[in-house]
Amino acid sequence: MRFVDEFRDAEKARALSAKITSLCEPDRHYKFMEVCGGHTHTIYKHGLEDYLPENIQLVHGPGCPVCVIPMGRVDDAIHIARQPDVLMTSFGDMMRVPGSGGNFFDSNAEGTNIRMVYSPLDSLKIAKQNPDTHVVFMAIGFETTTPSTAMTVLRAAADGIENFSVFCNHVTIIPAIKAILDSPDLRLDGFIGPGHVSTVIGCRPYEFIARDYDKPVVVSGFEPLDILQSIYQLMLQLTEGRCEVENQYARVVPWQGNTVALKAIHEVMELRPYFEWRGLGFISHSAMRMKESYAEFDAERIFDMPGVRVADPKACQCGEVLKGVLKPWECKVFGTACTPETPIGTCMVSPEGACAAYYNYGRFTRTRVREVSAHEHV
Amino acid sequence: MCLGIPGEVIEVDEERPDLAKVAVSGVKRKINIGLLTDDPPVQGDWVLIHVGFALSKIDEAQAAAELDYLAGLGQSYEDELAALRDSRIE
Ligand code: SF4
16 A cells, blocks of 8 residues: 555554544544545545544445435436437446446447536537537536536526536535434544535535534545544544534635635525435435526426436445445445446445445455454354 | 546636636646636646636645545546546637
């Protein structure tokens, strides 16, 4: 591992690890949730759990936007893509997300034209180049990508583009955190807050977690040392009996967020009354839709869609993984029927998904070793 | 798609001040800087780019740290860079 090889970093990590350990009460258990899939990735990749005392547990949260798209929405997208003279675009991560009758690649094999793009602006460009085709951008993501979609719609409106629309699936992080806090399954001691989402929303939206739920939040960067430092700050707050929102990633995240981005979002989009999250069910006010004033860019108004709710495959336990109730390897199909090549659930699709991150890197971490030895004793 | 990629601003488009050419790991591409109108980046500044839009300004040391992190991701960063290479924002 690169991280451990780099002497200075390993040294710093050990020093932080010692500081964290010194704050642990030996007979207390601590559970911290890292909300963002990028953090999950770093934790598994660098085996960060091995730097923590046994009584600190990291729980993976719902912060992978690909992982929370329900099957019904994939089916709806494919339905739109099947309409005559429609070309659909989306981010590469979306291509392998399974719907009830296959993913976007399968759909293309049957004749649809769904293309990967890097940016929603690339979709707009495709629309400009193909005036006889209606280009639908399947928009996904948390607040890190929502402003880009909003800005693209504003651009399309300014340029008078008539053959471009957005199938909006943007989700918002705060209601998901609240749903987890209100769920009886999980007792958490604090949150490692998402880094990039917070560049847009800032740190203030997390204040209710400290105020109403008495839990500390530390918005964190993505380097291994950032995450260890954030865990240390969480432990320090608990030890000192404080519950606050702290910004460990201040070098990138301004406290007030990006106000231009927030304004663009609210110009073009509004909260939906509710939205279905894969595995988490319906969460109120947890996603965005296009405003009526931008109806001509709203694929949901332009096209009829089945809008059918499709239950996840029986074997799939993504919901439990997304809520942090199960570790990826505790799912029955993990690594056997469900792998990154043949994902059954969405957590295996995106590299930020907990199952994919664990599959790629986590096989020798502490939890796994314990799991294996537990089996051997049965 | 969730990755924030650091890029160095090479030049801001004179006719379209919401566009700038940036250099990202040897790739030169146009991106949109319209979300930074409160504090517009100028030539030589570093920005963190998400799906074609600069979301925040960062300093050079932070850019190096982010690049280091991305390099460690391997395939997912390669995929994102490949996507960026194919991107033609205007
Ligand atoms: S192993 Fe597959 S089916 Fe099971 S929780 Fe993970 S992604 Fe879902």
